[in-house]
Amino acid sequence: MSWVGMVILGLLYTGAIFADFISPYSYRDENRDYSYCPPTPIRVKDRDGRWQWPFVYGVTMRFDQYYRRVYEIDETQKYPLKIFIRTEPYKIFGLIPGSRRLFGVEDPGRLYLWGADARGRDLFSRILYGGRVSLFIGLIGVSISFTIGLIIGGIAGYFGGRIDNILMRICEMFMMVPGFYLLLALRAVVPPDFNSVQVFVSIVVILAFIGWAGLARVIRGMCLSLREREYVLAAKAMGQSDLAIILKHILPHTLSYSVVAIMLSIPSYIIMESALSLLGLGIQDPFASWGNLLSEAMGIVQIKFAPWILLPGLFIFLSVMAFNVIGDALRDYWDPRFKTGQRNL
Amino acid sequence: MLLTIKNLSVRIKGQEKAGPIIADVDVQIRPNEIVAVVGASGSGKTTTGLAVMRLLDPALGVTAGKIILEDQQDLLALPASEMNRIRGSKISMVFQDPLSAFNPVLTVGYQIDEVFKYHTSHPGKRIRSMTQEWLQRVGIPEPQRVYHSYPHQLSGGMRQRAMIAMAMALQPRLIIADEPTSNLDVTLQARILELFQELRETQDVSILFITHDLGLVKRLCDRVYVMNKGRVIESGKSTEVFAAPRESYTQQLLKAVSV
Numbered sequence: 001m002s003w004v005g006m007v008i009l010g011l012l013y014t015g016a017i018f019a020d021f022i023s024p025y026s027y028r029d030e031n032r033d034y035s036y037c038p039p040t041p042i043r044v045k046d047r048d049g050r051w052q053w054p055f056v057y058g059v060t061m062r063f064d065q066y067y068r069r070v071y072e073i074d075e076t077q078k079y080p081l082k083i084f085i086r087t088e089p090y091k092i093f094g095l096i097p098g099s100r101r102l103f104g105v106e107d108p109g110r111l112y113l114w115g116a117d118a119r120g121r122d123l124f125s126r127i128l129y130g131g132r133v134s135l136f137i138g139l140i141g142v143s144i145s146f147t148i149g150l151i152i153g154g155i156a157g158y159f160g161g162r163i164d165n166i167l168m169r170i171c172e173m174f175m176m177v178p179g180f181y182l183l184l185a186l187r188a189v190v191p192p193d194f195n196s197v198q199v200f201v202s203i204v205v206i207l208a209f210i211g212w213a214g215l216a217r218v219i220r221g222m223c224l225s226l227r228e229r230e231y232v233l234a235a236k237a238m239g240q241s242d243l244a245i246i247l248k249h250i251l252p253h254t255l256s257y258s259v260v261a262i263m264l265s266i267p268s269y270i271i272m273e274s275a276l277s278l279l280g281l282g283i284q285d286p287f288a289s290w291g292n293l294l295s296e297a298m299g300i301v302q303i304k305f306a307p308w309i310l311l312p313g314l315f316i317f318l319s320v321m322a323f324n325v326i327g328d329a330l331r332d333y334w335d336p337r338f339k340t341g342q343r344n345l
Numbered sequence: 346m347l348l349t350i351k352n353l354s355v356r357i358k359g360q361e362k363a364g365p366i367i368a369d370v371d372v373q374i375r376p377n378e379i380v381a382v383v384g385a386s387g388s389g390k391t392t393t394g395l396a397v398m399r400l401l402d403p404a405l406g407v408t409a410g411k412i413i414l415e416d417q418q419d420l421l422a423l424p425a426s427e428m429n430r431i432r433g434s435k436i437s438m439v440f441q442d443p444l445s446a447f448n449p450v451l452t453v454g455y456q457i458d459e460v461f462k463y464h465t466s467h468p469g470k471r472i473r474s475m476t477q478e479w480l481q482r483v484g485i486p487e488p489q490r491v492y493h494s495y496p497h498q499l500s501g502g503m504r505q506r507a508m509i510a511m512a513m514a515l516q517p518r519l520i521i522a523d524e525p526t527s528n529l530d531v532t533l534q535a536r537i538l539e540l541f542q543e544l545r546e547t548q549d550v551s552i553l554f555i556t557h558d559l560g561l562v563k564r565l566c567d568r569v570y571v572m573n574k575g576r577v578i579e580s581g582k583s584t585e586v587f588a589a590p591r592e593s594y595t596q597q598l599l600k601a602v603s604v
Binding site: 160161229230234235236239240244249252253 | 398400403429430431432433434437438440442445446447448449450451459460463464508511512
């Protein structure tokens, strides 16, 4: 099972990292004439049934008698798909410059692989760009909260006694408050005029701030038993400092647990970010994240006439599932009771 | 005197009414001497050794006494950072079970390197060669291979040699050896004891042997302290104690093993 998860995650992360190159449009490339334009299928046969280089037909819009937008395929206009099409220049993560995209069609044709949103922006492109926020918020958040959790848990478990007591009570204070309310409260502290990078960073920090306590408690428990090992005593007898002992002789032994816990907790970051963005407290338009894309799908009317705007939800679902499947597989892999059987990842 | 333990008493913290773990223990170790502390399990031998290192379980506390190193410092009065500097460099320790005394996820070489890294400022290459030199000096035939091995890849004798190399790395004045041979088979025991003797002859080091193996004491040690129920009941030159034990407990002990 877990290889399915790995493949899915691999694709999602590749898509997110190289969004500039893979997506046909930029996340902010809008065209209001194509509001909620349905997906434009890529065709290989024209209407006479002849095989052709993949192309899309043009789309024309008219209003029906209720002044609703109706899109019709205009078979007189054909826009062949172009590979490595030249567009406006971009920089992948602000580092690698480029000006070609993997595929696209020449203007005035529009390629809406998975439809368009209210402002006529390509949903496929925006999902790829949104993955940058949604997928990396989990990774960065988890690495921050795990650093904090490992250090706090390590210190509490290693020293024990009063230090342990104080640190664990602090942990419990964090765990006591329902996470989502704490999230909202902390988000309210962040100034509203932050730019997108600042918002991203602040969300990551807030999520990490909420997430460390549970881990710290488990790590502390493991350290309580690990510190009784004789090699810890031996390290002390050789005059090593407490910090060195925690870092070299205690925390590495919690690694197998930590890796599983990391895998299983990334989804909660993705979901929390989505929830924030869904409420309009996360990433702001025109920047994309899966939660913020999904927030457009809150009205029943939009879902009825443009069901494809639910697609970001599918991506949240897929990534969360993939992380859980991999985390479960890792847990089985490291479970000593499982050793007699097959040990396949 | 290299190390003087004076009137050392250790109790369980918060249980003043209960009897002490060890009481009024006096031990003296001269430079370049091998001293044994013998006694049955629970007689307080190990506690004495750990008290010298100041590595007692936090539930135990020294209630009285002094541990004086080289007639100068009282180890019990030193700040923790100072004590850390002494551990490993002036006093170090060899443990009973070298398998559990090495961290299983780090190579043996790395763990010996650490001792140098922590106490000296030599560059990495030099530390590495010093570690390998020590591995060779304790009688490990392939120091290169052992350097890169994990503890579980070595035999028990090799591991104990590596442990001794680690303890000797900084050429301490005193090694506290807490039953260093009880987990080894008899031939290996003899070899390790030879190694200790050799170290004593070639290096300026004293060894405090904590053991219940009287045969070993007779062969190896200059002086012996017999402990029972937390007290030193008899002490003296090991030849004399073995020839004419004064206390009935010592007599019983000797009779039991027929050295």
